[in-house]
Amino acid sequence: MEMKDIIKPENLVFKKTSLFTEKPLSYCPGCGHGTVHRLILETIEEMGLQAETIGVAPVGCSVLAYEFMDIDMQQAAHGRAPALATAIKRLHPEKFVFTYQGDGDLAAIGTAETIHACNRGENIIIFFVNNGIYGMTGGQMAPTTLPGMKTSTSPFGRDTEIMGNPLKITELVAHLPGTYYVTRNAVHTPAAARKAKKAIQKAFEYQKLNKGLCFLEFVSNCNSGWKLPPVKSNEWMVENMFPYYPLGDIKVPSL
Amino acid sequence: MGELRLMKGNEAIAEAAVRAGCDGYFGYPITPQSEVLEYLMSVKPYETTGMVVLQAESEVSAINMCYGGAGCGKMVMTSSSSPGISLKMEGISYMAGAELPLLILNVVRGGPGLGTIQPSQCDYFQATKGGGHGDYRLYVLAPASVQEMADFAKLGFEMAYKYRTPVMILSDGIIGQMMEKVDLFDPIPRRTNEEIIKTCPWATTGKTANRERNIITSLDLDSAKQEKHVFDLDAKYKRMQAEDTRFERIMCDDAEYLLVAYGSSARICQKTVDVARAEGIKLGLLRPITLFPFPTDEISKLAGQVKGMLSVEMSLGQMVEDVRLAVNGKIPVEHYGRTGGMIHTPAEVLAALKSIIIGG
Known part of the structure; x- marks a missing residue:
């Protein structure tokens, strides 16, 4: 059997999501960002929402998210994505609007924008990728860096006496009346990724209801920043990040 | 002649923004310009023209709401006074870089710092020489009457779209607070989404099959491209000089x-x-x-x-x-x-x- 006999539509078991552009991903091999991108784009494609969706990219590792996603997108100043998304959704209520943000962007410099967009109950989705570090700028301490965790600005480990505590912002926003669906997932195994995709699908469905903000955290790895090989970084994440940031639904709609 | 009214400068510009077909106003209270937001909330344009009016959690958030709205091609406005304008400068620089139309009102008060709430013209440098970071300029209009506060709202939006750039109305506490007779122009309907798609083909209105995706960004990691972008901005500023010096x-x-x-x-x-x-x-x-x-x-x-x-x-x-x-x-x-x-x-x-x- 020759190659051309194998490459046939009926034999297709895996393909690149059509909403990925041709641009190669700039993320480090082993990083969770690419998988989260893919799950979001698959959902938009499957729900037929390409023309209906406007995304907002942050500052951080995913600053260039708009280069990979074949949808209309805006790139925000550091931390301000929820403010952009607020106006986009209010001025285009018929569109699906999401932000894609990292922990530094969302839980440090953009805390006010995050809390207030959640509290106003903006009908948007916030995708929050938490890897406990500033990846793009070279591995500095983030608001979600674990106690004792070494980064370039906590080289002897995060001393909470001096540097304060990690911020569990997802638990915090779940308390606000404006959030409708708050959940924490991961994408390090096929099973976790499938679960994460279901959460993304629900969030897009919920946006149609105009009931409030959907906040989806993805606990992820940063093998470059953590200075671990990809597999080891995932193991470290399971052992250290998950106990502090437990996976699962935090707030579910009472349907 | 349109409709004659006795109004404060701050009220006149708010009314004029509604009449000019503004799609969204995003602001934050600060003396001496809070009447802009108060007036808009009292006339409820969201029930008449459909204009969105939102009090943001900060000036920083308000200007970034403007970024999002303008990026969709919508006609947006914000207002503040000196200390608040300083906070907006990050967003203004981003909008100049991303070439987004915006009307910003600065009802200037004395500085530096928290300064005073009394009128001043101490923000001329900030308005005309930068304020935010980067090689950019704003189109800056200086009203000398309540009438001009109203008229420049309309003119400001025209210039913002003609040049795809943030426009600043540099007023002060006197013009904002004093009451004068104002002849209000007749209302212009807000543009429909179809008109926006036609007149702002660059806007993020949803990627349809007949066009490439639209990206609103001020980022270009390729320095040669960024230099060209800044040269293009400069050509626009030179065109302003030639065509719209007043x-x-x-x-x-x-x-x-x-x-x-x-x-x-x-x-x-x-x-x-x-x-x-x-x-x-x-x-x-x-x-x-x-x-x-x-x-x-x-x-x-x-x-x-x-x-x-x-x-x-x-x-x-x-x-x-x-x-x-x-x-x-x-x-x-x-x-x-x-x-x-x-x-x-x-x-x-x-x-x-x-x-x-x-x-x-």
Whole structure:
């Protein structure tokens, strides 16, 4: 059997999501960002929402998210994505609007924008990728860096006496009346990724209801920043990040 | 003639924004401009024209809401006063970089820092020379009356879309707070989404099959491309200079001395001109209406006619630097003005003219 006999539509078991552009991903091999991108784009494609969706990219590792996603997108100043998304959704209520943000962007410099967009109950989705570090700028301490965790600005480990505590912002926003669906997932195994995709699908469905903000955290790895090989970084994440940031639904709609 | 009303400057610009077909206003309270947000909330344009009005959690958030809305091609506005405008500067720089239309109102108060809530013109540098980071300019309009607060809302939106750029109305606490008769222009309907898609093909309105995706960003990691982008912005600013420099000449034809003043200070200087003329001094007033682009050519021409110029500003003297650049050493150019929330009188201006320019 020759190659051309194998490459046939009926034999297709895996393909690149059509909403990925041709641009190669700039993320480090082993990083969770690419998988989260893919799950979001698959959902938009499957729900037929390409023309209906406007995304907002942050500052951080995913600053260039708009280069990979074949949808209309805006790139925000550091931390301000929820403010952009607020106006986009209010001025285009018929569109699906999401932000894609990292922990530094969302839980440090953009805390006010995050809390207030959640509290106003903006009908948007916030995708929050938490890897406990500033990846793009070279591995500095983030608001979600674990106690004792070494980064370039906590080289002897995060001393909470001096540097304060990690911020569990997802638990915090779940308390606000404006959030409708708050959940924490991961994408390090096929099973976790499938679960994460279901959460993304629900969030897009919920946006149609105009009931409030959907906040989806993805606990992820940063093998470059953590200075671990990809597999080891995932193991470290399971052992250290998950106990502090437990996976699962935090707030579910009472349907 | 449209509809005549007695209004505060802040109310007039809010009403004019609704009438101009504005899609969204995002603001945050600060004295002396809170009437803009208060007026909009009281007339509820979201029930009439469909305009969105939202009080943000900060000036930073408000300007970034404007970024999001403008990125969708929607006609958006924000307003604040000096300390709040400083907070908006990040967003203004991003919007200049991303070439997004915006109307910003600055009802200037005395600074630096928290300063005072009284009127001032101490934000001229911030408005005309940058304020935010990067090689960019704003189109800056300086109203001298409540009527111009209303008219410049419409003109400001026109310029914002003509040049795809943030436009600033540099007002102050006097113009914002005082009440005058205003002739309001007839309402213009808001553009439909279809019209926006047609007139703003760059906007994020949803990627349809018939076009490439639209991206709103101020980022280009390729320096050669970023340099080209800045050159393109500069070409736009030069076009503003050529096509949309605005100024008013008051008693300039036979003038031997000239006051240069904008906004409230120009109103005060008009009285100075009357008093000086009554005393036999041939005094004129050149009122820049656009502070960027600055009426450099007009001032340069007048430098060949008058014996001296006095730049009269409610600051330590900021515009005087642009007047001097235009005059280029041909005649004496000096500054006079009160600052920190103090307001000069016509008599003080005339006394300064006599001592610094005529007798100087």
